[in-house]
Amino acid sequence: MTHPAIEAGHVAVITGGASGIGFAAARKFLSLGLKVAIADWNEEAIALARQALGPDVLIVRTDVSSRADxxxxxxxxxxxxxxxxxxxxxxxxxxxxxxxxxxDSWQRVIGTNLWGVVNGVQVFVPKMVASGAPGLVINTGSKQGITTPPGDTAYNVSKAGVKVLTEALQHELRGIEGGRIEAKLLIPGFVWTGLTTGDRAEKPAGAWTPGQTIDFMLASIERGDFYILCPDNEVERPTDEKRILWAAGDIVENRPPLSRWHKDYGDAFKDFLQG
Incomplete structure (x- = not known):
């Protein structure tokens, strides 16, 4: 089995579970015999998920930015x-x-993407640890939280926070004597979801499906990976690795921030990528 927590009869809780990657995870866990609960805020997506997943799945309308929810x-x-x-x-x-x-846009994105994960971790994990049962916490980050491209800065900040939180959580969990809980950071590639659709009606050739992402996630967990760095049909892992190294190099080499997109460093980055 992929991980001792992922076992028939066990319970999986997925936020943002009514569509996209979360919905694909719910379907996969159900197929493996797990009991599934999903949380989502979008009422239309919830209705479709309820129809698709059946009555055995617990669906709770939840605003993850709200601790009370x-x-x-x-x-x-x-x-x-x-x-x-x-x-x-x-x-x-x-x-x-x-x-x-x-x-307002900043608060909305940080509230869902970062505080939603903080709330999930702090509300659920202590009880998971106390149970003594094997457990797994998977937090969905983003490559944009690592390479931080210009544009949607609020999103980048939120996902950078998820990365830092998940790293620290795993460090804390492995220090618990007799602890059986692990944390993992899911770092999707270009995935065809409502977040990436835009005005397009058909999946671009470069995008993975949510199902492909979840299959890769489970294979990575089986290997023991913490950083689940997903490729897609456009970008393979070696390219991601070089982009990440270049971003870190801005500090080490004392380059301008986001030098990958700086007019004076564009050629150097291209050479680095091809080297």
Whole structure:
């Protein structure tokens, strides 16, 4: 089996589970015999998910940025299933805007993408640890939280926070004597979801499906990976590795920030990428 927490009869909770990557995870866990609870805010997506997943799945309308909502979700899950073995903090939104952008947009994106994960971790994980059962926490980050391209700065900040939080969480969990809980950071590539659709009606050739992402995630977990760095049909891992190294090199080499997009460093980056 992929991980001792992912076992028939165990319980998986997925935020943002009514569409995209979260929905694909819900379907996969169900196919493996897990009991599934999903949290989502979008009523239309919830209705479609309820129809597709069936009555055995617990669906709780949840605003993950609200601590009270996440606490209500935890209560509903434990009342229905009595335990949680897999927690996937996956809910996410974009379009927060640039550094000098609209405050309300920033608060909306940070609230969902970062505080949603903080709330999920702090509300669910202590009880998972106390149970003594094997457990797995999967937090959905983004490559944009690592290479931080210009544009949607609020989104980048939120996902950078998820990366730091998940690294620290795994460090804390491995220090618990007799602990059986692990944390993982899911770093999707270009995935065809509502977050990336835009005005396009058909999946671009370069994008992966959510199902491909979840299959890769499970294979990575089976290998013991912490950083689940997903490729897609356009970008393979070696390219991602070089982009990440270049971003870190801005500090080490004392280059301007985001030098990959700086007019004076464009050729140097291209040479680095091809080297």
């Amino acid at each position: 996440v606490e209500a979700l935890q209560q509903a899950v434990f009342e229905r299933f009595g335990a949680v073995h897999v927690l996937m903090n996956n809910a996410g939104i974009g379009n927060g805007g640039p550094a000098l952008g609209d405050l």
